[in-house]
């Protein structure tokens with residue numbers, strides 16, 4: 183009793199303390215005790231803070247040598263374990279020997295995988311996944327709750343492969359893992375262990391159970407069903423999982439004949455590991471010959487699989503260039519500012535590849551590509567936007583829908599569309615993980631065409647170009663053969679003041695670059711196109727889009743010819 187009072191007192195003290203602490207944390211913002219760090223920042227200070235944060239992030243990422251852009255991952259998945267069955271008997275007044283009433287266990291939780299368009303790298307995807315276990319059955323016929331499914335979200339464009347037996351990176355499956363500790367034991371001991379793992383006995387009845395014929399029969403049945411489960415698992419090995427998650431699953435919907443008002447079914451994606459089978463409660467073993475079964479079974483382990491995840495970005499064209507060449511600016515200009523790629527004057531602004539869609543109309547114009555539109559650094563644009571907002575310029579502005587009406591007419595004429603990927607900057611010796619490394623090039627391996635972006639205002643764009651080509655070759659021999667064009671960006675910086683001498687020098691520089699490309703970079707069958715442009719001021723973008731469209735069309739045609747789903751039609755056979 184004394185002890186209870188002390189506990190009660192303590193509780194009062196803690197609740198008072200809690201009350202006090204909530205009051206003090208809600209102090210008014212003008213209170214002199216407020217931490218100066220919590221003061222609201224002015225927009226300029228906020229901008230500065232953001233820039234500082236982004237720079238620190240870049241530095242951190244550079245120190246990792248690009249290894250934080252994960253496009254390859256080995257994932258170990260374990261589905262949930264099934265819940266154990268329960269041994270219980272019903273108890274009621276005037277009924278001393280009630281019927282068996284132990285509930286079954288719950289099924290172990292499954293593990294599913296689904297593509298998510300909001301993710302861009304595999305770094306947020308866990309490498310070890312465990313499903314939720316099913317709950318145990320309980321007395322009074324209460325079945326255990328099934329384990330909730332785990333849904334793994336991976337970026338759109340992820341390829342999932344199950345590792346098969348014999349692959350050193352694969353971990354044991356559930357049956358192998360269960361047997362491993364007992365390999366050294368003799369037959370009787372193994373049988374004994376198996377029994378311990380599979381059965382739940384009514385307290386003190388274990389020895390009695392094992393001598394009964396009903397138990398032996400149940401054991402034999404269990405053994406047979408287990409053999410079938412093992413065989414089914416082995417069959418699964420023969421057809422390992424292979425998924426190409428490059429399409430979003432259709433919207434979550436009801437079945438067409440479902441009654442109105444029923445909630446929509448949540449999309450779970452594809453099943454990768456199913457949860458373990460649950461154990462049976464003792465009523466399952468009830469029969470005329472065994473009216474009072476004092477045993478139940480335990481749940482099984484869930485499936486264990488090892489998956490290899492690889493992220494392939496689904497871009498038709500990949501931009502390759504040194505840091506600060508203007509790749510992100512170009513992507514934004516080509517997509518009318520829709521692709522959200524950060525642009526800033528410091529190197530390695532882009533940390534992960536970003537994909538944008540270029541939509542081309544019949545007359546060669548493309549959505550958003552007005553001549554002379556300016557795509558400045560992202561923070562400058564944000565600042566300008568904020569100033570407009572504060573000046574009230576948006577008060578009478580058209581809404582987004584009204585504004586896009588004029589664009590809609592253009593979109594109606596859209597005849598071709600392709601995707602283009604902006605990449606982090608590539609520098610010399612990226613293959614030794616300098617800068618951001620070059621692991622991001624893996625996602626470019628399958629793109630139909632590569633485009634070099636160089637800074638024409640730099641001292642020697644040709645050296646930059648040679649370095650880019652060498653790095654591509656170091657990453658994968660033959661990769662540079664996929665390059666089709668050189669974009670000489672920042673042409674606006676040359677001869678901009680109209681001085682004829684400057685203009686002449688700029689022309690000479692471009693001619694020298696073209697000469698270099700023709701003599702040193704072309705392969706036997708084709709010479710790369712060289713196009714001067716200014717991504718920032720949207721100059722000469724139409725011809726770039728036209729050329730890109732031609733490359734993509736050619737490559738799509740070639741690949742559809744090589745992988746035709748229809749066998750060649752032979753008229754002689756008719």
Ligand SMILES: Nc1nc2c(ncn2[C@@H]2O[C@H](COP(=O)(O)OP(=O)(O)OP(=O)(O)O)[C@@H](O)[C@H]2O)c(=O)[nH]1
Nearest residue numbers: 505506507508509510511526530531532607717718
């Ligand atoms: N004058 C001029 N400046 C440009 C042009 N294109 C880009 N810039 C500027 O060059 C700087 C770098 O541009 P980004 O687009 O971030 O370059 P990036 O190649 O994506 O750089 P990383 O992401 O760091 O590899 C920014 O300050 C841009 O405003 C251009 O055509 N003309």
Ligand SMILES: [Mg+2]
Nearest residue numbers: 509510531532
């Ligand atoms: Mg960039």
